[in-house]
Amino acid sequence: MIEVTGxxxxxxxxxxxxxxxxxxxxxxxxxxxxxxxxxxxTTLRAIAGIIPPTTGQVRLAGHDLFTExxxxxxxxxxxxxxxxxxxxxxxxxxxxxxxxxxxVADHETIARPLLEELEIADRLDSLPAELSRGMKQxxxxxxxxxxxxxxxxxxxxxxxxxxLGIRRMKDSILKRARAGxxxxxxxxxLHLLEEVCSHVLILKRxxxxxxxxxxxxxxxxxxxxxxxxxxxxxIRATGGTER
Amino acid sequence: MRLGIAGTLLYLRLTTATGWLTxxxxxxxxxxxxxGAVIGIAYxxxxxxxxxxxxxxxxxxxxxMPKELLSIVPEIAAASLLxxxxxxxxxPRGRAGxxxxxxxxAFLFPAPIARRTLIxxxxxxxxxxxxxxxxxxxxxxxxxxxxxxxxxMRGVGWWVVIGTLSLHFTATSFVVTRLxxxxxxxxxxxxxxxxxxxxxxxxxxxxxxxxxxxxxxxxLAGVPAVARYVExxxxxxxxxxxxxxxxxxxxxxxxxxxxxxxPALVPALLVLAAHYVWVLFSAVSFEEASIAKAEKRAxxxxxxxxxxxxxxxxxxxxxxxxxxxxGRPETAFLWKNLLAxxxxxxxxxxxxxxxxxxxxxxxxxxxxxxxxxxxVATVAxxxxxxxxxxxxxxxxxxxxxxxxxxxxxxxxxxGGAQLVFGxxxxxxxxxxxxxxxxxxxxxxxxxxxxxPVLVRIAGxxxxxxxxxxxxxxxxxxxxxxALVFPAWVQTVANPGEHGFDxxxxxxxxLSGQILLLALGLLPALIAALLTFFVTRWIAGxxxAGVLAxxxxxxxxxxxxxxxxxxxxxxxxxxxxxxxxxx
Numbered sequence: 036m037i038e039v040t041g042x043x044x045x046x047x048x049x050x051x052x053x054x055x056x057x058x059x060x061x062x063x064x065x066x067x068x069x070x071x072x073x074x075x076x077t078t079l080r081a082i083a084g085i086i087p088p089t090t091g092q093v094r095l096a097g098h099d100l101f102t103e104x105x106x107x108x109x110x111x112x113x114x115x116x117x118x119x120x121x122x123x124x125x126x127x128x129x130x131x132x133x134x135x136x137x138x139v140a141d142h143e144t145i146a147r148p149l150l151e152e153l154e155i156a157d158r159l160d161s162l163p164a165e166l167s168r169g170m171k172q173x174x175x176x177x178x179x180x181x182x183x184x185x186x187x188x189x190x191x192x193x194x195x196x197x198x199l200g201i202r203r204m205k206d207s208i209l210k211r212a213r214a215g216x217x218x219x220x221x222x223x224x225l226h227l228l229e230e231v232c233s234h235v236l237i238l239k240r241x242x243x244x245x246x247x248x249x250x251x252x253x254x255x256x257x258x259x260x261x262x263x264x265x266x267x268x269x270i271r272a273t274g275g276t277e278r
Numbered sequence: 279m280r281l282g283i284a285g286t287l288l289y290l291r292l293t294t295a296t297g298w299l300t301x302x303x304x305x306x307x308x309x310x311x312x313x314g315a316v317i318g319i320a321y322x323x324x325x326x327x328x329x330x331x332x333x334x335x336x337x338x339x340x341x342x343m344p345k346e347l348l349s350i351v352p353e354i355a356a357a358s359l360l361x362x363x364x365x366x367x368x369x370p371r372g373r374a375g376x377x378x379x380x381x382x383x384a385f386l387f388p389a390p391i392a393r394r395t396l397i398x399x400x401x402x403x404x405x406x407x408x409x410x411x412x413x414x415x416x417x418x419x420x421x422x423x424x425x426x427x428x429x430x431m432r433g434v435g436w437w438v439v440i441g442t443l444s445l446h447f448t449a450t451s452f453v454v455t456r457l458x459x460x461x462x463x464x465x466x467x468x469x470x471x472x473x474x475x476x477x478x479x480x481x482x483x484x485x486x487x488x489x490x491x492x493x494x495x496x497x498l499a500g501v502p503a504v505a506r507y508v509e510x511x512x513x514x515x516x517x518x519x520x521x522x523x524x525x526x527x528x529x530x531x532x533x534x535x536x537x538x539x540x541p542a543l544v545p546a547l548l549v550l551a552a553h554y555v556w557v558l559f560s561a562v563s564f565e566e567a568s569i570a571k572a573e574k575r576a577x578x579x580x581x582x583x584x585x586x587x588x589x590x591x592x593x594x595x596x597x598x599x600x601x602x603x604x605g606r607p608e609t610a611f612l613w614k615n616l617l618a619x620x621x622x623x624x625x626x627x628x629x630x631x632x633x634x635x636x637x638x639x640x641x642x643x644x645x646x647x648x649x650x651x652x653x654v655a656t657v658a659x660x661x662x663x664x665x666x667x668x669x670x671x672x673x674x675x676x677x678x679x680x681x682x683x684x685x686x687x688x689x690x691x692x693g694g695a696q697l698v699f700g701x702x703x704x705x706x707x708x709x710x711x712x713x714x715x716x717x718x719x720x721x722x723x724x725x726x727x728x729x730p731v732l733v734r735i736a737g738x739x740x741x742x743x744x745x746x747x748x749x750x751x752x753x754x755x756x757x758x759x760a761l762v763f764p765a766w767v768q769t770v771a772n773p774g775e776h777g778f779d780x781x782x783x784x785x786x787x788l789s790g791q792i793l794l795l796a797l798g799l800l801p802a803l804i805a806a807l808l809t810f811f812v813t814r815w816i817a818g819x820x821x822a823g824v825l826a827x828x829x830x831x832x833x834x835x836x837x838x839x840x841x842x843x844x845x846x847x848x849x850x851x852x853x854x855x856x857x858x859x860x
Contacts, residue, residue, distance in 0.1 A: 132601070
């Protein structure tokens with residue numbers, strides 16, 4: 036469960052996110068969309084505890100991120116658009132390191148099927164420099180999933196993946212949602228969100244302009260078209276501009 | 279070179295230079311760069327330019343150089359140049375590549391530009407950029423007492439020397455590439471090169487030695503006598519035939535006045551021009567190697583920006599120790615950073631090094647080689663001092679090198695203080711281990727100096743216990759500065775950053791670090807002195823000394839604890855996106 040209340044983030048005189056509130060329940064996948072500079076990444080980074088919000092509250096899996104940060108973070112996995120890996124650790128050593136941080140007992144048993152699912156089981160002794168971008172992304176995902184998080188946040192998760200990788204990634208997200216995880220997915224690939232997300236939140240200039248199930252948002256911005264796709268909805272909701 | 283393309287390339291070079299200068303000037307609006315620039319310019323002025331503007335007679339260094347030595351400077355300079363060139367032919371290297379940037383490769387290689395035009399562009403750009411190196415050398419060499427009459431003559435002289443060397447190195451790489459293309463392997467070339475080197479250096483050396491009488495005691499009696507002997511050596515055997523060409527190149531740099539400078543400059547420029555033509559007509563395929571070179575440079579730059587001084591090799595690193603799945607999370611950071619430091623820094627390597635040092639010292643002792651023991655003690659003391667004073671600055675595998683991963687680190691379920699302490703553990707462990715091995719050597723080697731056993735054991739033991747505290751305190755300061763001034767640290771620690779403002783920032787940073795360290799040590803020192811003087815009347819000097827030592831450890835420990843907690847808080851609130859915003 037992800038609960039965000041009155042979240043704002045201000046950089047100097049620039050307000051990146053303004054008074055944002057929403058919730059993602061277990062089993063739900065929320066698509067976070069918006070034009071460039073809408074505040075999607077800032078929102079995700081604030082919810083993940085990477086940057087302190089200026090105001091607002093965030094609760095992850097029932098724990099307040101600011102008063103119980105360690106408990107909240109134990110339930111969380113955050114995947115950045117650019118995989119952040121340690122240059123000198125191999126795939127196996129990355130998993131070993133993360134297992135210790137999250138106290139994942141017998142991590143090798145847990146990691147094996149995960150690596151096979153992500154198709155990097157044969158690269159255990161490779162350093163990040165020897166992996167393709169897609170492979171690095173998969174390693175970051177394996178590290179994030181090792182402790183079976185209840186809350187998952189993805190920032191442009193499909194960048195660098197091949198078509199098969201994209202298909203597997205989508206399946207993987209849906210599998211975690213079915214298992215009861217609360218998931219936020221930020222992406223510009225609207226057809227992907229349409230396939231995976233149960234809910235959608237549209238941001239523009241740091242403000243929420245639409246939030247609800249796909250059907251609800253479609254009903255509001257679909258101009259009465261029952262089959263309006265998310266792209267049409269997005270363009271109508273944002274007015275077709277970034278500003 | 280067609281004028282249109284030449285104009286375009288000139289435009290690129292000029293706009294690049296203008297853009298670079300403008301961005302440098304624009305960032306002076308930020309106080310940190312402005313302060314840095316003021317301090318950097320003041321430092322350059324008072325330490326170098328003020329001296330450069332003095333006449334040679336007014337320069338103390340020039341006055342300090344004996345006349346006999348001055349007379350053989352051209353021969354020594356030419357011989358050094360000859361040696362550099364000879365070595366350049368031998369040192370193994372890959373295919374020839376010109377130093378194009380990645381953007382230049384992306385835009386210029388596919389463009390309709392002749393290869394020779396690209397070579398012109400690159401060579402002229404390099405020669406232009408070398409004028410900055412020449413300027414730097416002019417400032418630095420102002421203290422060397424060179425006979426050049428004015429700074430500008432010395433600047434032009436340096437530019438000719440550096441430019442000729444640069445062109446020679448490029449030409450060498452082109453020749454090597456041609457050899458490689460004809461199937462001569464790198465090993466075969468090295469063997470052939472060694473043969474040539476043996477002939478080139480060995481034959482003249484043997485020739486010179488046979489032609490020159492061995493130095494007598496009179497030849498070594500003072501600088502003038504040595505200078506006379508060296509002068510005779512450089513005029514013996516084949517050297518008078520080998521040195522004239524290099525002497526032409528260094529002649530403008532060493533010309534005493536304008537009347538000597540101009541006649542010296544013309545032949546030197548002709549040598550430089552001949553090298554230019556040599557490179558231009560060495561038509562080899564340089565494109566692939568240039569691309570590889572640019573990529574390598576980009577990776578190196580990224581590594582520097584990330585805080586690492588080495589780039590990643592594909593070599594796998596063995597775990598320094600087995601990391602269990604459960605336990606304190608700080609240990610995971612120790613494990614990770616030891617891995618990053620390389621295979622040399624594992625507990626096993628430390629034990630092997632200690633065993634070698636102990637074995638060596640015991641052997642010296644049993645063989646009664648007192649001179650050897652004294653040498654070991656001296657070297658170990660120097661190592662110890664370097665580790666204690668400069669180690670924390672150099673061992674950067676802590677939060678400083680991990681700031682680029684702050685996004686991920688902050689999602690880990692670990693407290694800020696735990697994370698900061700965990701990050702610092704690897705440098706503390708490695709520096710302490712090196713210091714302990716040095717202390718072991720000092721303790722064992724001191725036996726030969728008849729130092730009392732109590733002092734020989736207690737002294738190193740006391741310093742050894744203090745070492746982790748002393749290193750940790752410095753690491754708190756370095757990591758604290760990285761967290762408080764991340765943008766400064768990004769600039770200061772990046773070897774790719776140059777300029778007056780960066781020089782000034784480095785000076786400010788260094789001063790700040792020294793000041794903070796002094797402030798950190800002061801309470802421990804005062805408390806220790808008070809304890810010693812108060813308790814020695816009651817418990818005697820030995821017990822007072824032990825008590826004072828315990829007080830030092832306690833105070834340093836308390837400071838480190840407070841510092842780590844503060845850094846943890848700071849890291850928790852740390853917002854890299856705001857900190858690095860221009």
